[in-house]
Amino acid sequence: MSLTVLKPGLLATVQDLGRYGYQKYGVAVGGAMDEPAARVANWLVGNEDAEAVLELTLTGTELRVDQDMWLAVCGGDMGARTDAGEVVPLWRPVWIAEGTILSFRHYQSGCRTYVAIAGGLEANVSMGSRSTYLRGAIGGLDGRTLGTGDRLEIRQRGREALAIDKLEVSSSGRLKWPLWHAGGFAVAPREVHTVRLMQGEHQNLLTAEALRNLYHEVFRIGPSSDRMGYRLQSERKLKFGEQASELITEPVVHGTIQLPPDGNPIVLLADRQTTGGYPRIGQVASVDIPVFAQLKPGDRIRFYSVTPIESERLKLESELDMNQLRTIIALKLHHKT
């Protein structure tokens, strides 16, 4: 069982839920930028949370399905279609016939799309994870991005996800899918996204005006944003008051917002470093970190203040919601409905 990469597109890597336990050696956590999307994609094809999936960026990917298989496409909508021009529905199990070519070239929304295959993807395991970490050249396909001609093998025999005779069928007969879907978990596109922010320890070093601006300015995602971090730009740069004394390097986490001297904040994401020396002016609520995964350069956000207790509650609630969704999907697959 395999998929062949005909065109990798802008940036395509193999990711799972990240590499934990090695930050003390300076190794980044990595993993899917939009973790809920990757998890849901796996559930939809009967996989465990941590199976490796494909993370595609914005546009241009083309894959050939070498055998009949079940897959699920979740996250950003890159307009997945078959070579017969049929739209591949998102957020549900989809059966695809051998020989079909899937292209992701009709960009609709978001920034990152996840493709999970029943049985999971074969990839290099490094430090307990299949996630590609490009800087360290580990995980995934020899630690690199996908290239033309790569064959992605399926790790184990996937389950027959649903009873095939009860599904919707495309006119070519090459695609089959159920009417139900799990798209309620998609990050809905908005003109200006609101991101909930906890106070960072060094927020008190900002001038009064900069502190006001942090919560009132509209920030634009800068062009050099990547899996390590998003660079934010605003009309009025954020400034520190009295010369902030040199800080010593301390640990950082997903969602830490650092403010370097140029006044443009950096939001640290999946491939972030493990420690940092810049002042930390805020901390994005865990539940809103996937929002960044689906923002692209030029998109806009505004920050809204929450306390760590509120943020923790949001996280617990969202995890409980996710567990419910997982149970429902598992029941659907169990009864093959």
Added chain:
Amino acid sequence: MNQSLNDSFLPLGDSSVLIRKGTTIDKGTHRWIMSVMQLLEAQRFDGMIECVPAFASIAVHYDPLVVWRSRSLQEKGHASVYETVCKRLEQCLSLLSEKEDNRLPERVVTIPVCYGGDYGPDLQEVAEHCGLSAEEVVSLHTSGSYSVYMIGFAPGFPYLGGMPPSIAAPRHKTPRIVIPAGSVGIAGAQTGVYPLATPGGWQLIGRTPLPLFRPDQQIPSLLEAGDHVRFEAISEQQYKEWEGAEQL
């Protein structure tokens, strides 16, 4: 959140606690951090993911849902998972003995370095800056006994303390686009070794054939926080032999 909690605990987002012991870089603090790391890793609580040490602080990463589900009857009275984690950490830290030093013996790692030439293109510049000869810089650099305070910035990158101040030299104003892996550099009063090829502004005085980042091994970093390091000068011939042996 709660005044009664130890002042040295801070929330770092909604899924980590920062334990802090001051804001200075010194050996005493470093020893305390290493003792706490050893204790935390031996006394893992339900939901703890991993601990990451720095100069004077440790981040304890946890999964809020796992902690929430593992709460005892008493812990269910806490206002938040954060409070539960802080209480668990307090209890763990109370096992830290002030007098006894139970830490594991420290390792001394010798790092062979080929100084100068193509391997250390800035050796001469550093020497001139410090008013020394190149040989004197090498002799001072190899005479130091260095402590690995922490690993960070890149996989396997050691933050080393203990460089003789007489060979301190400022960074380049314009960083190099690529510094080869293994480069040994000086930046201000710090010295370090680049595990991966990266851009950087450090003054490069030499290079080691020893890989610092070893992703295929159980411990992926040659050095760990708490280790001691000595540099040893080797010739270009020895460098090449060593490099050849590492590739086998």
